[in-house]
Amino acid sequence: MSLARRNLFQDKTRLALSIGGVALAVMLILILKGFLTGMNRQITSYIDNSPGSIILAQEDVVNLLGATSLLPEGIIQKAETIRGVDEAIPILSQFVILDLHEKKQPAYMIGYDPKLGGGPWELISGSEPRSKREIVFDRIFADRHDLKLGDEVEVMGKDFTIVGLSSGTTSWMTSFFFVRKQDAEDLLLAPNATSFLLLTTSDGASLDDILRRLNNISGVNALTKKDMSANDIILFANIFSAPLKLMVGIAFLVGTMIVGLIIYTATVERQREYGVIKAIGAKNRFLYQIVVTQALFASIAGSALGILLANGAAQWIMSARPQFLIVFDPVDSVQALLAGLGMALIASIFPTRVMAGLAPAEVFRK
């Protein structure tokens, strides 16, 4: 028989509260972590889906989203002469503020040549911008602002017609939109300007060698897509990761306190019974096992429920607010279970101190 289990199941309301408390805490932890993972994925979505394996930026520029880049004139031709480089795809990009329904909305403009690539990787309706003043918006972004194919939107004082809707090109912070490179040059008053080159490489060519050769060109910085993604994540992680991790920490603490408080009150309530067990001859170790078993049970059951709830809640959030991407990494679920175990062990500290402090002679006191 397990006294811990019997004690735990005797008060089902308390057990439900305990499991529910941990479940909510674990759910919150997973949602926040999933949100962070989703945010990272959204941040790097353009780089991940754009052609090529190397990005050429202005000297000292290491981010796609976090910095303005302007490459030297004639860089396309120079880059294409580098051994191992197959093709150089130019883009002109810039954060802009759109005025949609009198609401300011930051968005990231990508000016590209539809014949070369570098535009939306998944069009769900319409087409790429083939003519002047045509624009492709993200579907979710368009929905949020009640925009549809054929509508006109003003970008930096010029009217554009929505000709296509893309998918996977938005986040809760901002959204990508795509225009022809010439239109972007017109908007930025920068004829023939290029922000970045997306470089494809020959099969079998060494990336390190190509990077070294590219970095010999004056005024440029060549990075692998992987490195630039990592830099963008670090840049945004610095902004958002700290508060999100703080919230994860708070959720962990709240969960721990819930289990701790419930196990503590359950222990105090049964103090006399535990005193009797101690008087009869049980060692403290036996009593500690009761507390830890109860805390572990509540935490593991709560964590498992929390994982299920987190999946349900994530689906609901993403359907209600599609701009939020919540991605669960299997490692996060394992970490959530470990967090549950951590909660159990920390939550056991005070109840075990109560047990340790029980004077067996007290059982004879009325």
Place this chain on the structure above:
Amino acid sequence: MTNSSSQDETLQIAHVTKRYGSGSTEVTAVHDVSLTVSPGEIILIMGPSGSGKTTLLSMLGALLKPTEGAIQLNGTIISALAENRLPDIRLKQFGFIFQDFNLLSALTALENVAIVSELAGFKSGEARRKAASLLTELGLGERLNFLPEKLSGGEKQRVAIARALINDPALILADEPTANLDSKIGHEIMRLLRRIAKEQGRSVVIVSHDQRIKDIADRVLWLEDGEFKETVTMAIDPVCGMSVEREKAVSAEWEGEIFYFCARGCRDEFLNDPQKFLLTASQESSKKI
């Protein structure tokens, strides 16, 4: 009761004192108390509230260490043992019976008893078999799987007695065992304890305010202000079965043994045919629990 030799002693306490606090707040709960308990002996400790009964009982059960003096159990001075050795002594040498029964509310009657056996190292199955057998002997065979809340007061106390007996202890310590029982059930429980003590040779020390328990005791000790003030030795009238105080009773000697009676009538009846009453007493005491 008869004086026992030191070899037969279950428990011996010598000049035990317990003080709480220090300086101006020092309180002496028990002062220079000595007592010897023999196997099978039932000792009743009575006294007013605050007289030190609970403190003395706690020290006897190795729940509390004396400030001075020594407590010896079956040759081992338990008052000198390290704290970490006491749980094992309590588990295997003592059986505790409490006023409020103090059963574990989440466990059934069977489990309440078996858990003590498990603590002593028995495997679950063996512990449950022992517990079931003991509870059945105590008349609770039909109540094995009942939670304490479904048991009557008398049944709860019998579960508590089974719990106290499961590890075959030398000494049973009972704190106000009849306080929460009506008089009939209380008397039944006390007779049960007496039978256990006499048939199994276990010593029993009872702390109580209940005067009726005197009937089953071999000795009654009066504790006041932490000291034993009076000792009353009890005896059973072989004719009517009444419990009588030896010091106040009518007595008679037959074949070198002294017998005590509640009144002259019983004594005279006994002396007319002593064999008749001694045979009856012998049959009574051989009844199984």
